[in-house]
Amino acid sequence: MEIDVGVLKELASLVYEVSGIVFKDSNLTVLESRLRTRINEKHCSPREYIQILRTNDQELRDFVDFVTTNFTSFFRYPRHFEMLRTEILPKVVQKSSEKKITIWSAGCSTGEEPYSLAITLDIFLRENEMFDWEYAVIGSDISLQSLFVAKEGVFPEKAFTKVPEDLVQKYFVKTSKGYQIVPEIAKHIRFDYHNLIYDNGLRDIPVVFCRNVLIYFDLAVQLKVLENIHRAMRSGGFLFIGHSESLIRITNMFHPQSFSQGVVYVKS
Ligand SMILES: C[S@@+](CC[C@H](N)C(=O)[O-])C[C@H]1O[C@@H](n2cnc3c(N)ncnc32)[C@H](O)[C@@H]1O
Secondary structure, eight states, X not given: OXXXXXXXHHHHHHHHHHXXXXXXXXGHHHHXXXXXXXXXXXXXXXXXXXXXXXXXXHHHHHHHHHHOOOOOOTTSSHHHHHHIIIIIHHHHHHHOSSSEEEEEEESOTTTHHHHHXXXXXXXXXXXXXXXXXXXXXXXXXXXXXXXXXXXXXXXXXXXXXXXXHHHHHHHEEEOSSSEEEOHHHHTTEEEEEOOTTSOOOOOOEEEEEEOSSGGGBOHHHHHHHHHHHHHHEEEEEEEEEOTTOOOTTTOSSEEXXXXXXEEEEEEO
């Protein structure tokens, strides 16, 4: 069945309204394949499906979930985690008024990033003998399907090809379903359903990872999301973004600071 380009554009604008995710005209094929799957399941026409989306919030949320790009991996960009442990966390500790470190993984997908952050925090606190310090990691995403995987905390062996063997041995337990994060780490992590377009009420967060998320938004949504992240952060807090992303020319709410392993943005 031919799908009218007008329908696809309407679908793109619905997805944009709800999530801020932009589907350019050159990228409508992604939406088209997702739409085909849905109309086959629902036995309706493309136009009828758009009507369903307009009147059924749950279906719209599910469709947005369906079109999100959730690629991620453990210790993605290892230098970020190295820099966090050796250069950023010592600064956070110096400025901290309480013995607790909280990190927000904004757009955490299936959880590999927040688990990598919690493992890094555990290593940092042990190697500095900071046994009376606490830590928490908050992972948030708009994709419920991804959050289910994240909460379960069980990953296939192939997810660990780039993870040092000693870390896998120490922080995961082999089960019949895959490798499960140990409870001593899992208990420090909370997963929340959250759309970055809105304020989630977090405040005073010293470190935020929002990597490979801003690329899916246009400038207006990037600014809105960055305002929300800025509000959630502690003054002088550190924001990590993806390698292909930059805040220069977008906002001066954050300024870039160079460290030996790369650039981190600091809340101005
Ligand atoms: C490519 S993944 C990045 C995962 C991880 N941060 C990393 O770098 O490996 C992008 C994630 O952003 C999420 N996302 C997209 N739009 C969002 C929004 N408006 N609010 C919250 N999360 C969103 C997607 O669901 C997806 O899981």
